[in-house]
Amino acid sequence: MNNENVFFNPGDAIASSHDFKEARRSAQIIKADKPTAGQIVIAKNTKNGTYAIYLADKIRDDKQGEPYEIKDKL
Template identity: 85%
Template structure:
């Protein structure tokens, strides 16, 4: 597990879930459907605890996003 902190705009999420296993399944499906789309990350919102799936290149700075903790990179 990665402890890297990163900021994302919640509106940029590809998908989200309260369950990590469900989020991981969704991320694997997305990656399989678009293998050349870039790196996908599963991140947990530091405030709500909800998991979200993002393209890694959608990361923001701390003034334009909410804090997330990266839990997995695909």
């Protein structure tokens, strides 16, 4: 998967983790519980290295968010 850089407001995160596998497992559970919620992305904060789970429609511009690198999409 090509890495894509986007911006998110950290307060919009559904969940977060320091471990990618744990973040992915959480994202799968969220997606299974709410299959109509839209696309879920797992993003790595480029400043502190933590992973966060967001709904894809929460992407912001560089003036309203922090930089993240998309690691996976569900």
